[in-house]
Amino acid sequence: MSTSTDNNASITQESGPSAAVQDIQKKIVVRTADGEVFNLKEEVAMEIDIIKTFFQEDSISYETVMPLPNVEGWEMVKVIEYCTKHVELKHKVDGYKERKAFQALFVQNLSTKSLLALTNTANYLEVKYLLDFLCQAVSEQIKNKDVDYVRELFGVENDFNDEEYEQVKAEAPWAHENLNNDLH
Amino acid sequence: MADYLPEDVIVRIMQRLPIKSLIRFTCVSKRWRFIILSDPEFAMSQFQIASHHQTLCHRLLICTVSISESFNSVDEFNSLDLDTPPPSPLGETSLVLRKVRCPLTQHPVTILCSCNGLILAALYDQENKMFIWNPSTQFFKKLPDPADLPSELLCFGFGYLLATDDYKVIANFKVSDDYYVDEVEEEKKGKEMHIFSSKANTWKRTEAPLDFDFDFEGTLSNEVLHWPDNFGIFAFDLAREEFRRMPLPIPGGEGEFRYVRAFGDCLCAFDFANLDTASSIDLWVMKKYGVADSWTKLFNLKVSDQPEKIPYCLPVSLPLK
Numbered sequence: 001m002s003t004s005t006d007n008n009a010s011i012t013q014e015s016g017p018s019a020a021v022q023d024i025q026k027k028i029v030v031r032t033a034d035g036e037v038f039n040l041k042e043e044v045a046m047e048i049d050i051i052k053t054f055f056q057e058d059s060i061s062y063e064t065v066m067p068l069p070n071v072e073g074w075e076m077v078k079v080i081e082y083c084t085k086h087v088e089l090k091h092k093v094d095g096y097k098e099r100k101a102f103q104a105l106f107v108q109n110l111s112t113k114s115l116l117a118l119t120n121t122a123n124y125l126e127v128k129y130l131l132d133f134l135c136q137a138v139s140e141q142i143k144n145k146d147v148d149y150v151r152e153l154f155g156v157e158n159d160f161n162d163e164e165y166e167q168v169k170a171e172a173p174w175a176h177e178n179l180n181n182d183l184h
Numbered sequence: 185m186a187d188y189l190p191e192d193v194i195v196r197i198m199q200r201l202p203i204k205s206l207i208r209f210t211c212v213s214k215r216w217r218f219i220i221l222s223d224p225e226f227a228m229s230q231f232q233i234a235s236h237h238q239t240l241c242h243r244l245l246i247c248t249v250s251i252s253e254s255f256n257s258v259d260e261f262n263s264l265d266l267d268t269p270p271p272s273p274l275g276e277t278s279l280v281l282r283k284v285r286c287p288l289t290q291h292p293v294t295i296l297c298s299c300n301g302l303i304l305a306a307l308y309d310q311e312n313k314m315f316i317w318n319p320s321t322q323f324f325k326k327l328p329d330p331a332d333l334p335s336e337l338l339c340f341g342f343g344y345l346l347a348t349d350d351y352k353v354i355a356n357f358k359v360s361d362d363y364y365v366d367e368v369e370e371e372k373k374g375k376e377m378h379i380f381s382s383k384a385n386t387w388k389r390t391e392a393p394l395d396f397d398f399d400f401e402g403t404l405s406n407e408v409l410h411w412p413d414n415f416g417i418f419a420f421d422l423a424r425e426e427f428r429r430m431p432l433p434i435p436g437g438e439g440e441f442r443y444v445r446a447f448g449d450c451l452c453a454f455d456f457a458n459l460d461t462a463s464s465i466d467l468w469v470m471k472k473y474g475v476a477d478s479w480t481k482l483f484n485l486k487v488s489d490q491p492e493k494i495p496y497c498l499p500v501s502l503p504l505k
Contacts, residue, residue, distance in 0.1 A: 120189050123189075131196065135196040138197050139200035142197075143201055143202055144205070147211050147212050154188070154194065154212075157213065158212070160211070160214065165211060171210075171285060172207045174204075175205075
């Protein structure tokens with residue numbers, strides 16, 4: 001399956017005087033792991049360092065469709081959403097409140113697992129500010145969880161034996177109290 | 185993307201966690217324990233991010249000495265949360281002290297000073313050993329010995345340089361009497377400042393002015409350590425690693441400035457000149473660091489009617505939020 005997803009409406013031709021002021025920004029095309037194709041505005045695409053490096057440093061023609069085999073379609077949608085907003089707010093003097101509101105909505109319906117996958121993607125795509133934001137969001141979600149939850153979430157194996165574990169836990173028993181393991 | 189996160193991303197997440205969570209997560213695995221407790225880069229970056237987000241909490245470290253069953257002296261460390269409101273005088277709740285484990289088991293451990301949640305401590309036995317210790321995460325580092333087998337620690341200081349992400353320790357040692365050939369050499373050597381850089385992990389030496397003669401902690405403000413005498417302030421710039429003089433509020437030695445302290449970014453000086461006559465202490469603040477004209481008298485503090493008991497009080501400052 002292959003669908004073409006535009007992130008803005010500038011492709012449609014309009015008749016009348018406004019047509020002269022048509023957005024003629026260049027587009028960059030990427031294809032994600034599930035075969036979805038995305039058309040990105042150049043200024044948004046350049047926020048994503050791995051794409052920027054691919055096209056600019058290696059002087060590859062913009063007609064090439066860049067493959068992103070490690071990225072899922074839904075993740076690309078989210079990344080484009082964040083970078084587009086970031087570019088928009090760059091030119092605003094007082095965008096603090098708007099940014100905070102946007103960030104809250106952005107993570108609202110994401111499960112912790114999805115958040116983790118998106119964090120991984122932001123790291124792979126090399127979008128530093130998105131990576132920092134997502135790391136902060138993950139830390140908020142896990143800060144009151146217990147050790148078992150964290151091991152399961154990150155896929156970390158427990159290499160302490162029972163005795164060792166009791167010993168390290170006993171160093172600071174207060175740190176293991178008042179936790180909240182609600183499923184998120 | 186794939187389920188597992190590379191370690192550097194996990195570290196980025198860890199850097200944003202509060203201390204309680206970090207300490208709990210030292211039990212996740214041996215690798216996590218190592219990163220959180222033993223990786224000095226992690227300690228530095230975590231602190232910077234927490235400072236930036238203002239998620240640091242303020243605790244007071246209290247050390248006491250008790251006698252164990254085998255009649256050995258044992259140092260005990262407890263910490264007190266300064267952020268929660270104090271218990272009401274009529275209430276039954278007492279202050280909650282949290283026991284803190286110290287990696288040093290020998291005695292006596294002397295807590296010298298602290299900076300950014302790190303403690304500078306010393307152990308005086310046959311040789312002098314100095315340590316940097318983080319009571320929250322148990323990060324612990326023994327400093328290499330300064331060369332020349334120094335003896336008694338006189339003045340000292342501990343500070344952090346943001347630009348180079350470097351912790352510096354400075355110390356001035358009294359050298360034992362039989363060490364030098366002649367008095368001139370002894371005079372000179374006694375005025376050497378030893379400087380330790382955490383980044384370089386070595387000590388170096390620089391000369392101190394001949395009239396620099398202090399045996400207590402320098403006050404840190406604006407990445408400079410300060411010691412007052414009656415004619416001015418000796419300032420040791422941690423970045424430049426050199427001394428300079430700064431003026432006190434009242435020129436000509438008319439005041440009696442025993443202490444300087446840091447409040448926020450400003451340096452404050454306590455003038456005890458009126459203590460005998462008026463039973464009061466004047467508090468001055470240098471509103472613009474380094475600008476002599478900006479010394480402003482904030483208030484005059486009337487003390488009890490027993491001024492002879494005051495001389496040994498030590499002003500303590502708390503970080504401003």
